[in-house]
Each structure stands twice: as C-alpha cells, then as structure tokens.
Amino acid sequence: xxxxxFTDTAKAMMAGDKGLLAMDESTPTCNKRFAAVGIPQTEEYxxxxxxxxxxxxxxxxxxxxxxxxxxxxxxxxxxxxxFAKALHNNGxxxxxxxxLGAKDLAGFPEEKxxxxxxxxxxxxxxxxxxxxxxxxWRAVITIGKDIPTSGCMEANMHALARYAALCQEAGIVPxxxxxxxxxxxxxxxxxxxxxxxxxxxxxxxxxxQRVDLHGVILKPNMILPGKDSPVQxxxxxxxxxxxxxxxxxxxxxxPGVAFLSGGQSPEQASSRLNAIHIIVPTLPWAVTFSYARAxxxxxxxxxxxxxxxxxxxxxVLFHRADCNRLARKGKYSEAMEKV
Ligand code: 13P
Numbered sequence: 001x002x003x004x005x006f007t008d009t010a011k012a013m014m015a016g017d018k019g020l021l022a023m024d025e026s027t028p029t030c031n032k033r034f035a036a037v038g039i040p041q042t043e044e045y046x047x048x049x050x051x052x053x054x055x056x057x058x059x060x061x062x063x064x065x066x067x068x069x070x071x072x073x074x075x076x077x078x079x080x081x082x083f084a085k086a087l088h089n090n091g092x093x094x095x096x097x098x099x100l101g102a103k104d105l106a107g108f109p110e111e112k113x114x115x116x117x118x119x120x121x122x123x124x125x126x127x128x129x130x131x132x133x134x135x136x137w138r139a140v141i142t143i144g145k146d147i148p149t150s151g152c153m154e155a156n157m158h159a160l161a162r163y164a165a166l167c168q169e170a171g172i173v174p175x176x177x178x179x180x181x182x183x184x185x186x187x188x189x190x191x192x193x194x195x196x197x198x199x200x201x202x203x204x205x206x207x208x209q210r211v212d213l214h215g216v217i218l219k220p221n222m223i224l225p226g227k228d229s230p231v232q233x234x235x236x237x238x239x240x241x242x243x244x245x246x247x248x249x250x251x252x253x254x255p256g257v258a259f260l261s262g263g264q265s266p267e268q269a270s271s272r273l274n275a276i277h278i279i280v281p282t283l284p285w286a287v288t289f290s291y292a293r294a295x296x297x298x299x300x301x302x303x304x305x306x307x308x309x310x311x312x313x314x315x316v317l318f319h320r321a322d323c324n325r326l327a328r329k330g331k332y333s334e335a336m337e338k339v
Contacts, residue, residue, distance in 0.1 A: 003212060003215065010134075010173045010214070010256065016064070019062065019064065019325065020065045020095070021063045021067070021292075021321065022066075022291060023053050023072070025292065026101060027069070027071055034049075039300075045305055046072075047072075049303065050068075052310050056318055060091045062324065063092055064092065065093040067095040084132065094132050095134040096130075096136070097137075098123060098135045101116075102114050102138070103115050105151075105155060107151075114137060117162055121166050124170040125170060132172060133172060135174055136177060136219070139160055139178045141180045141194060153197065153198055157205045160178060160206075164209065164211045168212060175217045178199065178202050179262065180194050181221075182224055182226060184229075185229045188224060188233055191221075195221060199218075199245070200249050203251060214253050216254055217257070218256070218257045222242045227263060235268075236275050243280050250285060257283075258287075261291040261293050266295070266320050269289070270332050277330035281330060287328070289328070299313040
C-alpha cells in the first residue's frame with residue numbers, strides 16, 4: 001500500500017490557504033455549458049477552454065489541485081505540453097474524475113447510482129501514469145417526495161467506499177463527493193438531515209472497506225434550503241448548520257473538506273465559505289473549496305469562445321479563485337466584487 005504517497009498528496013492538496021479547481025465536466029456537461037453561451041461544442045473548443053484555465057497567470061497562488069476529465073488529461077496546451085504536466089510544472093497537483101456518471105438506479109424511480117467501478121483498478125493505473133495523483137467520484141442524492149431511499153443511499157455510499165479503496169491501492173487520493181442536490185423546494189432542515197444520514201453512512205462504508213481516512217478528502221454540499229424553497233436564509237445560518245453537520249459526521253483523521261458549489265452563485269459560494277471560517281476559525285480538518293461553476297462560470301461567459309477574450313477571461317477566473325482563497329481565511333468581503 002502506497003500509504004505515505006497518498007497521505008502526503010492529501011496534505012499537499014489541503015496546504016496553506018489554497019483550494020481545488022474542478023474542471024472535470026464530462027463532454028456532454030461541458031457541451032451543455034458551451035451551448036448556453038453560444039460556444040461551438042467541439043473537441044478543439046473544449047481543449048482551448050481548458051488551455052485558458054490551465055495557463056491562467058498566478059493560478060497556482062490560489063489553487064493546489066485541479067480535477068481533469070478523461071478527455072482533458074489526454075490533451076495538450078497549445079504549446080504541446082500535456083495538461084497534467086503543465087499543471088504539475090506550475091505547482092498544481094493534477095487530479096482526475098473517474099466516475100462514469102450517475103445512471104438510473106434499477107427499481108428506484110427518480111434515484112441515481114454512480115457507475116464506474118468495473119475495470120477501475122486498470123483505469124487508475126493508467127491515470128497514475130498520465131500524472132493524476134488524486135481522483136474524484138460524485139454520488140448524487142436527490143431530495144423529493146419519499147426520496148432519498150435508504151436503498152439508494154447505501155448503494156451510492158458503498159460504491160464511493162469501493163472506489164476510495166481502489167484509489168489508495170494505486171497511490172491516488174480519493175475525493176469522495178456525496179452531493180445532496182440543491183434542486184427542489186426542501187427546507188434547510190431536510191438538507192441537513194439527509195446530508196447527515198449520508199455522511200454517517202459514507203464513513204461507516206469507508207471503515208468497512210478499510211479505507212485510510214488520513215488519505216481521503218471529503219467534498220460535500222453545504223447545508224442549504226432547496227433552490228425553489230420559499231424560505232431562503234442568511235449565510236451565517238448556512239455556515240452554522242454546515243459546521244454542525246460536519247462536526248457530527250466527519251472524523252478528525254480526515255485531512256480536508258473541500259466544498260462543491262452545486263449551483264450557488266460565485267459570490268454566494270465565496271461568502272458562505274468565508275462565513276464558515278469566521279464562525280469557527282479552527283476546525284479538525286482543513287476546510288476549503290473545490291468549485292467548478294462558482295470559479296469558472298463568469299470566465300466562460302466572458303471568453304465566449306473568442307481568442308481575443310482569453311486574457312480578460314483569465315483575469316476573471318483568477319479573481320474568483322483568489323476570492324475563495326481569501327474566504328478560506330475568513331478574509332473575503334463583498335467589496336472585493338466591485339474591482
Ligand atoms: P460545482 O462546484 O459546479 O458544483 O462542481 C463541483 C463538482 O466537481 C461537481 O462534481
């Protein structure tokens with residue numbers, strides 16, 4: 001077991017005041033986001049967009065690791081450097097999304113199971129050779145009428161634990177992401193209860209599968225009301241509920257918690273991470289970000305697929321990453337959005 005390797009990587013991912021950048025959208029998801037802003041949905045445009053992100057000046061001052069997709073880890077910058085190598089040369093640890101997406105769970109209408117365990121050992125060996133030192137697997141939990149069921153939760157948490165064990169065997173840090181979706185009109189209390197049940201189940205499964213918690217990063221949702229809920233709440237209520245839930249469920253041996261943004265606006269994602277750090281400056285684990293949309297969206301819109309917009313889009317991308325770096329220290333403020 002390459003224990004020292006993956007525990008060292010996990011520490012490096014969580015070090016200082018940096019966070020993670022998720023740029024691992026699958027081809028269909030990336031195409032959907034391109035289509036929404038009128039960017040052609042071709043392999044070259046996806047490559048050019050990832051090139052823009054990876055070559056953003058000073059990105060390494062805010063970002064410790066970047067999660068790539070299978071397509072991107074096989075592509076190169078315009079200068080001919082494989083993306084994983086370009087990140088590594090810049091002091092950013094390359095990671096890889098290894099799940100194959102959430103599919104309908106047989107017998108459980110409206111619920112999903114994340115697939116990708118078949119041949120995962122072999123795929124991890126290849127990704128390691130391509131430079132990946134951490135991985136990500138996302139399970140999707142939907143809150144709705146009579147869901148989630150315990151059958152769906154158990155199947156997903158078990159799959160996350162099987163994935164995590166295989167990653168550690170390969171010397172790769174598993175990011176475990178049991179996302180409770182913001183979609184729906186549920187209350188913050190419902191989100192808290194479901195997230196808590198899910199996390200307790202997840203850590204029990206990780207224990208059963210002999211996963212070493214010192215080499216795992218948790219990527220959870222914050223505790224939020226559903227986006228269609230009539231009752232929306234202040235950031236400090238979200239921060240309190242989120243901390244309370246994590247303290248109940250996440251063992252202190254876990255080196256880090258890195259939130260997903262999940263559809264929050266970029267400003268909300270920064271401001272709520274900031275609120276968490278203001279309320280409890282010292283937590284048992286490093287607490288940071290692993291955002292995709294909340295870092296990328298303004299830059300994607302500004303780029304719009306045009307070469308002449310690359311530098312401006314990189315500035316906007318850096319700004320969002322830097323706001324989140326400051327939020328990790330409780331030093332973000334709304335005033336920073338006016339520059
Ligand atoms: P968002 O921050 O856009 O939720 O994406 C994070 C992620 O990696 C989803 O799996």
